[in-house]
Amino acid sequence: MPRITAVHPVLPAHRHEQADIAEALVGLMTSGPGEAELLRRVHAACGVRTRHLARPLADYTRRSGFDAAQQAYPELATGLGVRALEGALDRAGVGPADVGLLLFTTVTGVGAPSVDATVAARAGLTPHVLRWPSFGLGCAAGAGGLALAADWARSRPDGVAVVLAVELCSLTVRTEHPERADVVAAGLFGDGAAAAVVVGDDRAAGHPGHDVLAARSHLYPEETAALGFELSAAGFRIVLSPRMPGLVRDRLAPDLAAWLRDRGEDVPADWVVHSGGPAVIDAYEDGLGLARGRLDPSRQTLAEVGNLSSAAVLHTLAAGWDRPHGSGDRTVLAAVGPGISAQSLVLGWSAS
Structure with missing residues (x-):
């Protein structure tokens, strides 16, 4: 059974209160007192207290354009990626030469080669490592990456796979002629990275962690226009429909609940859902029929x-790693991204 034996989250050094970030953006994204007050209200309602940014806050108070932002992405992302990868390997007790698969995901920077090539070299991975960069799954890619890594490790008892997620969302903020979705995104998204180590049966022995018991992907192609990015000369234009909470509540969460019931997994010990915003987390609770508070770990990730x-989802999974687990305790991990694509896993804790 493939097992997640370590998750290591990392954050940039520049940590700011939400209100301070909002004030820094007022001059860039608003043209009068009314718009400024709207931005402040939107940011205050995002459920976020603090965020970490890849660059000093002062760098965001002047318009630099999409080209400059994407030129900064490779080095900033590589630094975070190396920290996350090395930290995860250290926690898992495996060396860089043991890694057979590096599954890299991002939706906030583009380039070929993707930054995982540089990360692999700096972290000392073997030149024969299989790299599999991913772009486009967005917020669902952390969960989807774990599912793919588990499938790879299932047929390789001695295999070691790493899922590496690096997101520099602050570099995608559009300040030229912003729409309401841009204002919301500027108050919601933060910068950070995480790496998870997934191993095969032989490697798992003696290493506590979450066995990957089942995984599921569900595509809702009729909802393509509800979430994602559009690329233009001005850079990333976020697509963030106000219908998203309703879609999660009325379609995605009930479909997830039905799958869990079919598996006999409808009462897991823990839930790790994507911290997409207060309304999305509430929608998961409502659609799954959970009592308020069951998804507080995801709310905590969003707030911090x-x-x-x-x-x-990797940050939330890591936050609960050291709490007491009973053998076989189930955790359901779920996320949603562009497509719309819902990615879900059932994990079972193993202490040995």
């Missing part, structure tokens, strides 16, 4: 670091 896109 914002929405980290693909890295968010």
Whole structure:
């Protein structure tokens, strides 16, 4: 059974209160007192207390353009990626030469080669490591990456796979002629990375962690226009429909609940859902029929670091790693991204 034996989250050094970030953006994204007050209200309602940014806050108070932001992405992302990868390997007790698969995901920077090539070299991975970069799954990619890594490790008892998520959401903020979705995104998303180590049966022995018992992907192609990015000369334009909470409540969560019931897994010990925003987390609770508070770990991640896109579920999973677990305790991990794509896993704790 493939097992997640370590998760290591990392954050940039520049940590700021939500209100301070909002004030820094007022001059860039608003043209009068009314718009400024709207931005402040939107940011205050995002459920975020603090966020970490890849660059000093002062760098965001002047317009630099999409080209400059994407030129900064490779080095900033590589630094975070190396820290996350090395930390995860250290926690798992495996060396860089043991890694057979590096599954890298991001939705906030583009380039070829993708930054995982540089991360692999700096971290000392073997030149024969299989790299599999991913772009486009967005917030669902952390969960989807774990599922793919588990499938790979299932047929390789001695295999070691790493899922590496690096997101620099602050580099995608559009300040030229912003729409309401841009204002919301500027208050919701943060910067961060995380790496998870997934191993095969032989490697798992003696290493506590979460066995990957089942995984599921569900595509809702008729909802393509509800979430994602559009690329233009001005850079990333976020697509963030106000219908998203309703879609989660009325379709995604009930479909997830039905799958769990079919598996006899409808009463898990823990839930790790993507911290997409207060309304999305509430929608998961409502759609799954959970009591308020069951998803507080995801709310805590949102409050402390914002929405980290693909890295968010890995941060929440890591936050609960050291709490007492009973043998076989189930954790359901779920996230949603562009497509719309819902990615879900059932994990079972093993102490040996």
